[in-house]
Amino acid sequence: MRKWSFLFCFLFLAGFGQFKVLAQDTIAEQPKKEIKYDQSENLNPPVFSKETIAEYKKDSAFDYTEKPVEENWWSQFTNWVWELWLKFWHWLLGDFEAGGFISFLVHVLPYVFVLGIIVFVVWLFYKLNPGATFFKSKEKPGVFFSEEEEIIKSKNIKKLIEKALASKEYRLAVRYYYLLILKKLTDAELINYEFDKTNSEYFAEITSEKINSGFRKVTTLYDYIWYGSFAVTETDFKKAEHTFNALENQIPKTVD
Structure with a gap:
């Protein structure tokens, strides 16, 4: 199809060029018309008033001087x-x-x-x-972000983790573990949880270097497991659980 399109365009351009040349030859071959002069007697040339001509020269509407175009x-x-x-x-x-x-x-x-x-x-x-x-729009995970605040504030996250593990939903269990960490940091007043906050804002709020370092590790682990498009085995979960538990033990306990 492309070859036929190219051939058609080439023939069209060639034909147009030949048409242009033929048109020019046709115009050039036309006979010149004879110039006829008025042979009448008592012809008087018109008289132009110098004052009128001077007025026309002052009028910009009659200024036909071609000004050179400045090239940019x-x-x-x-x-x-x-x-x-x-x-x-x-x-x-x-x-x-x-x-x-x-x-x-x-x-x-x-x-x-x-x-x-x-x-x-x-x-x-x-x-x-x-x-x-x-x-x-980015594909949303199984637990929608709109549920995150509700889970942190009103749900028993430990039971949610146990339920996910019973169903062998290890990715979901990691998700709940991360929400549990956010809940404990909020309860300990180490962060001020808000739904639309970024991880970087949470990092800036945690003044303890040890807890800050641990939170960065679990955040990286959570992002890798939750947003990664691969299956999470029980072994993978056990390794992640160890990291989450280590950070959980570092967060100061609060009185319920």
Whole structure:
């Protein structure tokens, strides 16, 4: 299909160039019209008033003086590129007829190149579709973020962990363990929990270096397990559980 499209465009351009040349030849071959002069007698040339002419000269509407157009940097650049383009074709083909097919092709090719670049950019944008990637909402995990605050404030997270383990849902158990850590840090007044806060904001709130370091470890572990698209085995959970328990024991106990 692309080959036929290219062949059609080539034949169209070639035909258009030949049509242009034929049109120019047809115009050039038209006979010149005879100029006729008025041979009547007693002809008097018109008289123009100098005062009237002076008034017309003062009127800007009758000022037909062509002012030279000042070239800016863009026009200078395009002229420079165009001269290089013509020099290249003269070097490649030598001198060619101004109104011939080669001349027409040389003048059309830059526009074809620009059009091709535009089509390629549009195609590439359509192929990659960055807009869809940017606006596409991220896939949410099994426990939605809208439930997070409710779990931390009103649920028995220990029982949720036990229930997830009984069902061998180890990723979900890790999720609950992380929420348990957030709850204990909040109860100990080491962080001020808010639903839309980032991990970096929590890191900045924890002044204890030991607890801060432990919280960073469990956060990295949680992100890796919960958001990772792979199966979590019981062995993986046991390793994560050890890290969570170590941090939990470091957090000061509060009176329920």
